[in-house]
Amino acid sequence: MTMLDQLSEIEVHITAAVAVAPAEADLEAIRVAELGKKGRISLLMRELGAMPPEERLRAGPALNGLKDRVAAAISARRQALEVETLNRRLESEREDLTLPHRQEMHGALHPVMQVFEEIAAIFADMGFSVAEGPDIEDDFHNFTALNFPAGHPAREMHDTFFLRPAADGSRKVLRTHTSPVQIRTMMSAPPPIRIIAPGRVYRKDWDATHTPMFHQVEGLVIDKTAHMGHLKQCLTDFCARFFEVERAETRLRPHFFPFTEPSAEMDVRCDRSGGEIRVGVGSDWLEILGCGMVHPNVLRQCGLDPEEVQGFAFGMGVDRLAMLKYGMPDLRPYFEADVDWIRHYGFRPWLLPTVSGGLS
Amino acid sequence: MKFTLSWLNDYLESGADLAAIVDAMTLAGLEVEDIHDPREALSAFSVARIIDARPHPNADKLQVCQVETKDGTKEIVCGALNARAGLITAYAPIGAFVPGLGVTLAARPVRGVVSNGMLCSGGELGTAEDPFGLRSSREDAWMPRAAALGVTPDAARLDGGILELPDNFQVGAPLAEALGETDPVIDFEVTPNRPDWLGVMGIARDLAAKGVGRFSPRAVSPVTGQFPCPINVVLEAPDACPIFAGRLIRGVRNGPSPDWLQKRLKSIGLNPKNLLVDVTNYISFDRARPLHVYDASKLRGDIIVRTARSTKDAEVGATEPDILDGLDGVRREAPASACVISDNGGRRCIGLGGVMGGNETSSQLDTTDVFIESAWFDPLTIARAGRQTGILSDARFRFERGVDPNSCLEGLELATRLILENAGGEPSEVVVAGAPPKVDRTIVFKVRDMERLTGVAMKPKRMEEILKGLGFRPEAPAKSWRSGDGEWRIQVPSFRPDIEGSADIVEELIRIEGFDSLPTDSLPPPARAAQIVVTPMQNRIRITRRVLAARGFLETVTWSFMDSAKAALCLTDGRVIEDRLLIENPIASELCYMRPSMLPNLIEAAQKNLDRGARTVRFFEAGPVYEGDRPEEQKTRLAAIAAGTAERHWSSRSSSYDAFAAKADLFATLEALDQPADRFQIGPPAGPLWHPGRAATVRLGPKTVIGSFGEIHPAILRTLRAEGPMIAFEIALDNLPAAKAKPSKTRPLLERRHLTPIRRDFAFVALERVTAGEIVRAAMKADPKLVAAVSVFDIFRGPSLGENRKSVAIEVTIQPKSEALKDEQIDAICKSVVQSVEKATGATLRS
Secondary structure, three states: OOHHHHHHHHHHHHHHHHHHOOOHHHHHHHHHHHHOOOOHHHHHHHHHHHOOHHHHHHHHHHHHHHHHHHHHHHHHHHHHHHHHHHHHHHHHOOOOOOOOOOOOOOOEEOHHHHHHHHHHHHHHHOOOEEOOOOOEEOHHHHOHHHOOOOOOHHHHHOOOOEEOOOOOOOOOEEOOOOHHHHHHHHHHOOOOEEEEEEEEEEOOOOEOOEOOEEEEEEEEEEEOOOOHHHHHHHHHHHHHHHOOOOOOOEEEEEOOOOOEEEEEEEEEEEEOOOOOOEEOOOOEEEEEEEEEEEOHHHHHHOOOOOOOOEEEEEEEEHHHHHHHHHOOOOOHHHHOOOHHHHHHHOEOOOOOOEOOOEOO | OEEEHHHHHOOEEOOOOHHHHHHHHHHHOOEEEEEEOHHHHOOOOEEEEEEEEEEEOOEEEEEEEEEEEOOEEEEEEEOOOOOOOOOEEEEEOOOOEEOOOOEEOOOOEEOOEEOOOEEEOHHHHOOOOOOOOHHHHOHHHHHHHHHHOOOOHHHHHHHOOOOOOOOOOOOOOEHHHHHOOOOOEEEEEOOOOOHHHHOHHHHHHHHHHOOOOEEOOOOOOOOOOOOOOOOOEEEOOOOOOOEEEEEEEEOOOOOOOOHHHHHHHHHOOOOOOOHHHHHHHHHHHHHOOOOEEEEHHHOOOOEEEEEOOOHHHHHHOOOOOOEEEEOOOOEEEOOOOOEEEEEOOOOEEEEEOOOEEEOOOEOOOOOOOEEEEEEEOOHHHHHHHHHHHOOOOHHHHHHHHOOOHHHHHHHHHHHHHHHHHHHOOEEOOOEEEEOOOOOOEEEEEEOHHHHHHHOOOOOHHHHHHHHHHOOOEEEOOHHHHHHOOOEEEEEEOOOOOOOOOHHHHHHHHHHHHOHHHOOOOOOOOOOOOOOOOOOHHHHHHHHHHHHHHHOOOEEOOOOOEEOHHHHHOOOOOOOOOOHHHEEOOOOOOOOOEEOOOOHHHHHHHHHHHHHOOOOEEEEEEEEEEEOOOOHHHEEEEEEEEEEEOOOOEOOEOOOOOOHHHHHHHHHHHHHHOOOOHHHOEEEOOOOOOEEEEEEEEEEEOOOEEEEEEEEEOHHHHHHOOOOOOEEEEEEEHHHOOOOOOOOOOOOOOOOOOOOOOEEEEEEEEEEOOOOHHHHHHHHHHHOOOOEEEEEEEEEEOOHHHOOOEEEEEEEEEEOOOOOOOOHHHHHHHHHHHHHHHHHHHOOEEOO
């Protein structure tokens, strides 16, 4: 039997053994037995040196070829085995992914608080800052400084909550509007002033359209030139941006507020025919806010000269604005902490109203 | 304030229709609240005649009528007792909406016969039941049928029946015209600054100025008195009542008012009583001029107007307090400082001036001698008396807003004329005590204020026109007329107490010119742009709200006030319920105290939702709490509550929300607010609200309370009728230290950890009362520079440790800084960890 015959017989054996090797360890055993330092093929390679040159010329390539083919066969089988192993593992790891995942609780933000932020974003873009003041106010800031004379029926327009009188007979009130913040602002910083004042306000009234506590945003602009044309344009722009429409049409109607002169209420044109309110179109008018030029008496009360400075103020009910924009049918659930209502009308926490990213 | 269009037209010559009038009112500041136009309400109905009425084949009480209508002859089923051939009545076609029934008619069979319309009663139309009195006067014609059906005459009268109209009415004529119901009623809101709008004449003046017609004020010429007035008037309280005019009319024949007067009063919702009373009510609404009429035969001597004598005065002197039997049937004492009308030498109180008259001297149907009062009362005096007595009268409403002081005499003369015309009698001369106050007021108007405040450049001629139309008398110097600048002196009409200065004139000008004349100027950009428009606290609230909403909580807004007993549950640090936080006039007794915490609200709200079937409730609120009534005592608080059971999950037992979950949410919030968790200490809970063993207070230093978390005390839950457990946490947002202001926003360079941290585990056996926190803190202190972190990874209790002991296992992370640590160094640190913990807590290393 020539060496070449011997080699081909070896190859047949090895190939057969590799093909059926059941595991990685068996393959390794074959590799060590054939290609290891003392393996059969390695030993045959060592014999090459002792061969006559012609024989070596034939046997060398044959032996090297055998070595490469065996190594390749082992490697191929190894890869096949790995695939098999992985497939078995994957099969064993099968899960029923139609089972429900762990539910996280979904939180939500209250619409009034969200609408506060929407309003702040719009006015911030027009150069307004946000100012605040206390809910428990004194008579001066809530009434007197705002040109409500003592005993005047105008005070009865606000159904005021009073706190127990102090020893000196004075009694604090729950602020009936956020206008006292205007007074506090004018008394603490010189013009120019551009602020909005959001907050809780209180009136003794409770029915389908009134709650004893509700929310207002008031605005105040004081400088040397702000006039009623500015007021109208500023608030018209606000309406378009708040209701997120291309254009809003507004009208001012004369009204009475003790702290502004001239005073007006602003209506916005809308369509209510489809069961929802669409701003900017239609033939109805919707009352949105009260406004006017700051009354000279108010400026004087705050130590400002009405001949030198002037400006305008406005106030809007946030709860109602939220209703108009988002279609809540009733005011009362706002304060009832009802899980279903908050989930339905509330906002996702990552919806941050901004001028750049949009309000809602 | 209600009035009718025809009434308005007494003072307004105008061809404007209802819509134009309403529009002009809206744009002049008279806010229209309701319009009732009978012509429109009755537009579907018309006059019809019954040709034939036969019994219904299937129902005794019904008849099948052939009716001549504007739509031809119709077969109509009718159940009215008075339906009969020849009757002229009201017809509603198919498709008409019948207001009294609230239905729209459809052609539907009635017991097998289709009715092609309806014959209507007054009630079904919303009008009078028998406007011409024909149904009652023609009972002979229809009562027999009622009797045949077994209906008694009384029941038949009550049953009503369809309208009976005069025989000369034309079939097909619109019903509103036929009934004379054509006068629209307008209701609008009178703002407190405009008392002159409480009379129709004042409304007409503004509408004329607004351009919908010409104002015709209808001056009243005086009636010559035929004898001196035997009743004198003495004013003892000239501040409260500076003028009082009166007149006696002898020999009147009081009775029902004429139709036109009754109709006007009814149209605005007033019940006609008798001529004398109706005249005063009429003038009150016609000219905003309240009057009072006395039966002169019941007066004792002169009228004395004075300040009320209180019980206190009565105790001191010999006088008695002023008691009045009011026209409203209520007997009451006149409040101190009220203005009282008295007679009998001042001893008898016969009226609360400007608020309400008395029963004893009131004019009745049999009154023949009437004394008319036309006075002026100080608004503040009236407002006070009105508030103190709670009387809501038309007189009070007008006087407290300010009646035209110049209207006393004209009102008196108008009343005289109306009484003489309709009830005859002989008038006395007028008696006047005092003089009208504040009639000649002149103010200065700076012409430039118009453009300065509105942006509208109005021609002086237009200004003058508007002001004159409203009754002002402007005196414009020729110079200012040309330049559009300078000052005008303007005489303010006596019926406009609201006008004080230049800004008020600007309002009148722009109100009448119309706000649509305002320029559309955008607000110029601010002089200096605000960098941050919200306060740091507002930012804190924004972040807090979003963190909690993202962690599964629903945001609530709950009342700022609560029951004081519930408030008491939340008080800590020895604080008690205080008077200064009690609301004197709460909307409900359980909403009477300014809340010291929102947790009771949240607990109750959570329970309400659980009761309604919610499985899990997680609420929070970020808002005000009140430690006192001063501005700085209002604090901003975050509170959150978790209640209910966790959702079940197939993979394992669900983990319910416990004190540690609350702690996680609380610290997540603090970290979102840039407050590093390791600065805070956990201590025992404060106040009765919390479970003593399963709740804690979070402090910064010994004094500053940052918040609390844990289980609500079961006894508190029971008090609030809530089922536990409920877990809560609170953060006092004001108490968090503010970030330090830095000159730049540059951050310190990142210090990279080049060296691998070393981790070592220790187990300590400690007494139960030793907290894990103490052990961790002691381990941290062992080498503050190199010990980077300490975490608890196991708590073990067992008999091997002995009674009342536990094993606390911690992992200590040692972070080398500049160079690798040698074994000896690491051993030294470990040794000092053990020493530190043992020394601080008495624990021993578990062997």
